[in-house]
Amino acid sequence: MSAESPLAPEESDFDPIEAILAAHDGDARAAIGDLVERIQHLRHQLSLASAAMSRGMTRGWSPSLDQS
Structure with a gap:
């Protein structure tokens, strides 16, 4: 059995930006709109979690909506 998965693209070959644009037929506005919706969904999920x-479960750590 190979260590590499046939479904996982090679790190050097995979460009996530190109993949996102391709999924939206090259429409940058549609791609950005979709990403904004996904970010909003994840922020909502984070707030629910x-x-x-x-606080005892995470030993004082709490999730943050900021990247810092």
Whole structure:
């Protein structure tokens, strides 16, 4: 059995930006709109998870919406 998965693209061959644009037929505005919707969904999921987690479960760590 090979260590490489036939479904996973090679790191050097895969360009996520090109993949996103290709998924939207080269329409940059549609790609950006889709990404914004996905970010909003993930931020909502993070806020739900934050509300459901206890601080003891994460030893004081809490998720943040900021990247810093």
